[in-house]
Amino acid sequence: MLVLERDEVLAELRRYLDEAAGGAGSLALVAGEAGIGKTTLVRTFAAAVGDGALVLAGSCDPLTTPRPMSPLLDMAADPDSHLGDVVADDAAPYELFVALLDRLRATVRPTLLVVEDIHWADEVSLDFVRFAGRRIADTNALMVCTYRDDEVGPEHPLQPVLGDLASSRDWVHRLHLEPLTPAAVAELAAGTEVDPAELFAATGGNPFFVTEILAGDEEIPASVADAVLARVNRLDEAARRIVEVTSIAPRSLAAEYATSLAGADLAAAERAVNAGVVVGAGPDLRFRHELARGAVEASILEARRIALHRRMIALLEEDDTPDLARLAHHAARTGDDALVQLHAPLAAEEAAVRGAHHQAVEFLATALEHTDGLSGDEIAELQLRYAWELYIVNRPGESVDLTAEAVAHYRSGSDEEALGRALTMHSRALWNVDPQQAHEAEREAIAVLSRQPPGESLAYALYFSAHLHMLSRRHEPAVADATRCIEVSREIESWSNYRIGLMTLGTAEVVTGDADRGIALIREAIALADEAGDYRLRVVALGMLGTGGGEIRRYDAAIAWLEEVIAMAERYDEDYTVGYSTAWLARIAFEQGRWDDAARLAAQVVRGGALINDITALGALGRVRVRRGDPGGAEVLAEARALAQNQELQHRWPTSAGLAEHAWLRGDEEGIRSAIGADFAKALDTDSPWARGEMGLWMWRAGVIDGPPGGAAEPFALQMAGQWKAAAAAWRAVGCPYDEAMALADSADGDALLAALEILQRLGASPAADRVRSKMRRLGMDNVPPRPRRRVRGAPAILTARQREVLELVAEGLTNAEIASRLYISPKTAGHHVSAVLRKLGVRSRTEAAAAALKMGIGNGPE
Amino acid sequence: MPRYMVERTFADGLEIPTTTTGAEVCLSVVGNNAQEQVTWVQSFVSADKQKTFCVYDGPTPEAIRRAAGLNSLPVDAITEVRVLDPYFYVGAAS
Numbered sequence: 006m007l008v009l010e011r012d013e014v015l016a017e018l019r020r021y022l023d024e025a026a027g028g029a030g031s032l033a034l035v036a037g038e039a040g041i042g043k044t045t046l047v048r049t050f051a052a053a054v055g056d057g058a059l060v061l062a063g064s065c066d067p068l069t070t071p072r073p074m075s076p077l078l079d080m081a082a083d084p085d086s087h088l089g090d091v092v093a094d095d096a097a098p099y100e101l102f103v104a105l106l107d108r109l110r111a112t113v114r115p116t117l118l119v120v121e122d123i124h125w126a127d128e129v130s131l132d133f134v135r136f137a138g139r140r141i142a143d144t145n146a147l148m149v150c151t152y153r154d155d156e157v158g159p160e161h162p163l164q165p166v167l168g169d170l171a172s173s174r175d176w177v178h179r180l181h182l183e184p185l186t187p188a189a190v191a192e193l194a195a196g197t198e199v200d201p202a203e204l205f206a207a208t209g210g211n212p213f214f215v216t217e218i219l220a221g222d223e224e225i226p227a228s229v230a231d232a233v234l235a236r237v238n239r240l241d242e243a244a245r246r247i248v249e250v251t252s253i254a255p256r257s258l259a260a261e262y263a264t265s266l267a268g269a270d271l272a273a274a275e276r277a278v279n280a281g282v283v284v285g286a287g288p289d290l291r292f293r294h295e296l297a298r299g300a301v302e303a304s305i306l307e308a309r310r311i312a313l314h315r316r317m318i319a320l321l322e323e324d325d326t327p328d329l330a331r332l333a334h335h336a337a338r339t340g341d342d343a344l345v346q347l348h349a350p351l352a353a354e355e356a357a358v359r360g361a362h363h364q365a366v367e368f369l370a371t372a373l374e375h376t377d378g379l380s381g382d383e384i385a386e387l388q389l390r391y392a393w394e395l396y397i398v399n400r401p402g403e404s405v406d407l408t409a410e411a412v413a414h415y416r417s418g419s420d421e422e423a424l425g426r427a428l429t430m431h432s433r434a435l436w437n438v439d440p441q442q443a444h445e446a447e448r449e450a451i452a453v454l455s456r457q458p459p460g461e462s463l464a465y466a467l468y469f470s471a472h473l474h475m476l477s478r479r480h481e482p483a484v485a486d487a488t489r490c491i492e493v494s495r496e497i498e499s500w501s502n503y504r505i506g507l508m509t510l511g512t513a514e515v516v517t518g519d520a521d522r523g524i525a526l527i528r529e530a531i532a533l534a535d536e537a538g539d540y541r542l543r544v545v546a547l548g549m550l551g552t553g554g555g556e557i558r559r560y561d562a563a564i565a566w567l568e569e570v571i572a573m574a575e576r577y578d579e580d581y582t583v584g585y586s587t588a589w590l591a592r593i594a595f596e597q598g599r600w601d602d603a604a605r606l607a608a609q610v611v612r613g614g615a616l617i618n619d620i621t622a623l624g625a626l627g628r629v630r631v632r633r634g635d636p637g638g639a640e641v642l643a644e645a646r647a648l649a650q651n652q653e654l655q656h657r658w659p660t661s662a663g664l665a666e667h668a669w670l671r672g673d674e675e676g677i678r679s680a681i682g683a684d685f686a687k688a689l690d691t692d693s694p695w696a697r698g699e700m701g702l703w704m705w706r707a708g709v710i711d712g713p714p715g716g717a718a719e720p721f722a723l724q725m726a727g728q729w730k731a732a733a734a735a736w737r738a739v740g741c742p743y744d745e746a747m748a749l750a751d752s753a754d755g756d757a758l759l760a761a762l763e764i765l766q767r768l769g770a771s772p773a774a775d776r777v778r779s780k781m782r783r784l785g786m787d788n789v790p791p792r793p794r795r796r797v798r799g800a801p802a803i804l805t806a807r808q809r810e811v812l813e814l815v816a817e818g819l820t821n822a823e824i825a826s827r828l829y830i831s832p833k834t835a836g837h838h839v840s841a842v843l844r845k846l847g848v849r850s851r852t853e854a855a856a857a858a859l860k861m862g863i864g865n866g867p868e
Numbered sequence: 869m870p871r872y873m874v875e876r877t878f879a880d881g882l883e884i885p886t887t888t889t890g891a892e893v894c895l896s897v898v899g900n901n902a903q904e905q906v907t908w909v910q911s912f913v914s915a916d917k918q919k920t921f922c923v924y925d926g927p928t929p930e931a932i933r934r935a936a937g938l939n940s941l942p943v944d945a946i947t948e949v950r951v952l953d954p955y956f957y958v959g960a961a962s
Contacts, residue, residue: 604930635929636872636948771945792944794879794918804896804940844889 008049009189009212011042014180018050021178022058022147026115030144032137032170036154037182040213040229040296043151046182047119050149058147059114061086064121066256067295069337070352070368071127072330073361076120077101098129098360099577102136109137109144116146122295124152124163127356128363135166136578142176154181162363184210193219213294220281230300236282237301243273247290248282252301253313255334257289262320266313314338318348329355330364337371345375350387357394365394373407382418385411385427392430404434412446422462425454429466436473437651444473451486464494464502468509475513476653478691483513500537504530508546515553516655517692524550524562544573544582555589556655556695558718558739560597564590581618584610588621592659595625598742598768603629620649620656628663631670632743634772639667654687658696665703670772677707685709694718701725724748729757743768750777755786766793804845811838815851816858871909871951872932874922875944881917900938904931923949 014035021031037043051060061083063076072078074092081092091104109116120126123134134150141148157163170177185193190208191201193215207225208214217232218225221239226232237248246267251258253266260274267273274290277283282297283290292298302310314335321327321335333352336344353368369391376384388411392404408431415424428450435443447470454463467490474483490506493499508530514523527546534542547570554563567586574582591606603625610622623645630638645660661684668676685704688696698721701714705725713725720739723732729751736745742764749761750773758781765774774792781789804812807828814824825835843849846857876882884890901908906926913920926932929946936943 601930601933608930630929633929635933635946636870637929769943792877794877794942845893 008042008045009192010185011046011049011182014046014182015050015053017178017180018147018149019053022054022115022117025145025147026058028143028145029176030109030141030146030148031176031178032141032148032150032174033178033180034167034171035149035151035180035182037151038155038184038211039153040211040294041182041184042212043182044121044294045212047121047149047151051117051119054117057114058117059085059112060117060119061088062119062121064256065123065125065127065130067122067125067299068255068330068334070330070333070356070364070371071125071130072328073127073129073356073359073364074098074101074133075127075330076130077105077133080118098132099136102133105133106137106140106144109141109146112145116144118146118148120148120150122152123150124156124161126163128162128361129359131162131166132360132578135169138166138170138177139174139578142174185212185215186210190215199225213296217297229296230303233282233297233300234304236280237304240277240280240282241273243267243269244276244280244282247274247277248301249305250313250317251277251283251290251292252298252305253310253317253335255331257286257291259288260285260290261288262317263290265320266316311339311341315341315344318344330368333368333371337375340375342375342377342379345372346379346383349375350390353390353394362394362397366391366398366400369394381414382420382423385414385423389427389430392434396430396433401434401436402438404430405438408434421453422457422460425450425457425466426462428453429462429469432469432473440473440477440653444470444477447473459493459497461497461499461502464490464497464499464506467493468502468505471506471509471513475509475516478517478653478655478693478696480513480517480692484510484518487513500533501539504533504537504539504542507533508542508549511546512549512553515549516556517694520554520557520559523553544570544579547573548582548586551586552589555593556693558596558695558741560593560740563593567593580611581615584614584618585621588618588625591622591625595629596741596744600629600633600769616648617652617656620645620652620660623648624659624663628659628666631663631667632768632770632773634670634770639664642667654684654691654696655693658684658688658700662699662703665706669703669706670776674707677703678709681707689714692716695721698722720744720748724751727751733757743770743773746770746777747773750780753784755781755784755788758784758786759788759790762790804842808838808842808845811835812842812846812854812858815839815842816855818855869905869925869927870948872924872926872929873947873949874924874932874936875947876920876922876942877944878918878920878942882913882920883917897939897941901935903938904935906931906935 018033021033025031035043035046051062054060061080063079065071065076078092080086081088088105088108091101109118118137120130120134123130126134137148152163157167171179187201187205187210190205190210194201194204197219199219203225204215204218208218211229214229214232217229217236221232221235226235237245240248247263247269250263250266260271263274264271278285278290281293283292292301305313318332318335318339321332329348329352332348333345336348349368349372353365353372356362356364356368369387372387373391376387379387388404388407392401392408392411395401395404408427411427412424412431415427418424428446432443432446432450435446447466450466451463451470454460454466457463467486471483471486471490474486487506487510491503491510494503494506508527511523511526511530514520514526516523527550531543531546534540534546547566551563551567551570554566567590570586571583574586587606588610591603591610594600594603594606607622607626610618612619623641627638627642627645630636630641642660642663646657646664649657649660661681664680665677668674668680681700681703685700688700694716695718697714697716698718701710701717702721702725704710705712710725713722717725720732720735720741723735729748732748732751733745736742736748746761746764746768749757749764752758758777762774762777762781765777778789810828811824814827819827821835821839822832824839825832828835839851843851843854846854848854848857884893898908904926906924909923909925911920911922924932926935932946933943
């Protein structure tokens with residue numbers, strides 16, 4: 006095959022493969038429009054590589070809903086890949102990815118990993134592309150992925166993967182295939198009667214279109230479809246039928262199926278191949294290009310097309326291990342409800358088991374569009390399954406109406422177990438939309454299910470109800486439901502429900518009850534989960550420990566748990582979990598007075614991810630700015646507040662406190678009240694001591710209340726009771742220096758105010774420090790320290806980066822010779838740098854320079 | 869990108885000599901700022917050289933602070949500002 010104008014791209018790929026052979030793997034994303042020759046490029050490259058690399062290839066198919074892991078299954082089918090056992094193992098997707106990646110590290114030859122047409126990829130395959138793309142740099146593999154960039158719009162599932170991979174990774178290369186130039190088109194047209202200029206005008210240089218036209222007769226048709234059909238129509242009838250039935254299959258069709266479906270013989274198939282309309286690929290027939298296949302399929306009379314899809318289903322069903330996604334695809338194309346009902350739900354189940362939940366959602370949606378002939382019960386069951394999958398892909402709100410229908414259906418019947426389940430699903434759908442209604446639905450679910458002998462549905466309903474109460478920070482109901490969940494689960498030996506019941510009970514105790522007991526309970530749940538190989542629960546439970554621990558201000562433990570969650574979640578690319586945990590670390594850093602860290606961590610949280618990630622990160626950043634007196638604090642807090650409109654109190658109160666603080670520091674008492682709004686009343690309605698404390702403090706400062714509300718957390722309560730000394734000590738014990746200073750500043754004691762000022766100045770809390778200074782003057786104190794001024798010797802010590810490096814080594818006690826060898830420079834150059842540093846710092850000796858370095862925060866001092 | 873006014877106080881007075889060293893110092897400030905996408909636009913220095921008011925363009929106040937850290941410069945206060953000029957409004961009323 007003549008391949009024109011691809012030399013540069015091929016050379017580039019060759020370079021990347023050579024680098025991979027040297028241990029520096031990379032990912033090449035090859036984009037281009039349909040027909041531009043992506044497959045041709047990849048095949049040419051693979052052929053040129055020959056034995057120089059292990060080639061693993063797979064592609065994604067244009068199914069209505071793709072088959073999970075299709076390209077990986079392709080690769081595993083190749084015996085050279087030695088992946089057969091890993092895939093067959095039914096392992097969870099990430100275990101499969103890890104195993105695959107380990108293989109890529111272990112080979113002696115470099116590996117060329119090809120995944121074609123990823124714009125058609127299923128969810129699990131997309132996860133694989135992202136997983137491998139992030140980690141490929143330290144393997145000796147070159148991964149090449151092709152896709153149609155003109156089909157990937159802003160909402161396309163591939164978009165976030167592309168964005169993530171391309172942005173911050175310099176081992177990801179983006180290549181774009183261009184159409185042929187007029188010169189190349191002319192070269193191809195040489196020796197034919199076709200006018201090159203007309204040919205270029207008609208095709209725009211699209212290689213597939215060009216070759217189709219050149220293979221036909223001299224007339225230039227209006228479109229690619231016309232060109233393809235013109236060739237097909239020149240075949241005899243039997244060969245044409247072969248071509249038509251082949252077009253029904255999304256990728257390729259076994260020749261024996263083709264002859265059977267077409268009622269023709271192999272000779273007819275040969276004629277079709279010889280005419281170049283289809284190609285033979287082993288025992289299969291295939292079109293040269295998806296464009297050709299699509300054109301032929303569309304040209305078939307609809308009634309006949311549907312009949313062919315039906316017959317295809319009949320043939321595929323005879324297979325030992327039928328491709329369920331493909332069956333569902335053909336069924337959907339027939340529009341026959343009974344066929345869809347037969348195949349789509351099974352395909353959904355397979356997808357769910359493989360972790361391709363977005364595909365499971367699609368299959369079930371298809372099934373729900375074809376419900377003729379189904380009983381009410383069957384429809385309701387489909388609706389509930391669909392709702393379950395929607396919850397997993399985080400779109401629960403979409404199932405509100407469907408679950409309501411299922412509930413209505415079961416209410417009119419006598420199957421109470423099903424009614425209970427439907428109510429639980431309905432409650433889950435309602436949670437983000439109307440929490441009050443969600444609670445009611447769940448209460449009814451439990452009531453209904455309690456009339457039956459206990460089963461899984463009751464255990465789960467009790468867990469979910471406990472979970473909702475815990476989220477609302479209502480202690481008694483949460484504990485009651487969680488305890489009952491544990492009892493029922495133990496009784497029916499449902500250990501997964503037992504574990505989540507235990508975890509929920511523990512979480513409720515941590516945030517609104519006996520924290521030590523709660524921590525022990527969650528740890529127990531984790532231990533059980535580890536025994537049972539339930540990795541999911543470990544991550545969720547650690548997250549509860551980290552965020553719950555953070556909320557009750559047990560900082561050291563919370564930080565350790567959150568860091569563990571992040572380490573685990575990063576291994577499995579769980580970006581949402583990494584984001585939320587990082588946002589919490591930002592919040593904790595803020596509360597501990599580590600404001601640079603807080604700002605840095607908040608900035609790491611990717612915006613536009615989960616709502617609570619943004620709310621928590623923006624809250625921390627906004628509060629830091631408010632305390633420092635930096636611009637942009639109130640704006641950021643207002644944004645967080647808007648995002649948190651429909652969220653639980655624990656996501657709202659930090660923002661309200663921040664806005665109240667901002668108003669207070671400006672002397673705007675009215676502003677404090679409007680910042681808190683209804684959140685104080687809400688806090689009293691919950692059992693959270695820290696919510697009551699923090700909201701109460703601002704109402705106290707605004708003069709609305711005289712003393713601490715009942716059940717407020719100790720440091721806050723002491724402050725509101727006027728016991729500033731005990732409050733400051735309590736804050737110091739917790740580890741919140743700013744709050745400690747503000748408690749001291751409540752007093753009228755000179756020494757306390759001085760101590761407060763010292764802390765605030767150290768933190769850089771200018772507005773609060775100014776307030777304290779004013780207070781000291783008002784009290785008639787005459788030793789009020791002025792604003793701090795930096796003492797800098799000589800010129801401000803503004804060093805170049807190299808000079809800073811040198812200073813760091815000087816501070817470690819290294820000689821010029823040692824510095825020279827460390828930095829790979831000559832001793833003379835090192836000496837020049839040291840002199841420059843001493844001069845800029847205005848010091849005369851290395852010792853003085855070392856002291857200055859320490860003050861500037863450069864280096865760690867002598868080793 | 870927002871514009872900020874940064875106030876700094878130097879107890880011993882700011883000393884940047886009009887020599888090669890001084891020029892080096894200024895350029896190294898510019899270089900360090902670039903790491904944080906911060907641009908030093910202009911500074912105003914008090915007569916006793918103890919206070920400066922520095923105009924910067926930068927993405928966030930935190931970037932301003934980090935750049936100041938790289939340059940070992942103090943930060944007293946950061947305010948977001950816009951330019952106002954006596955002649956802006958001339959012609960607006962007509």
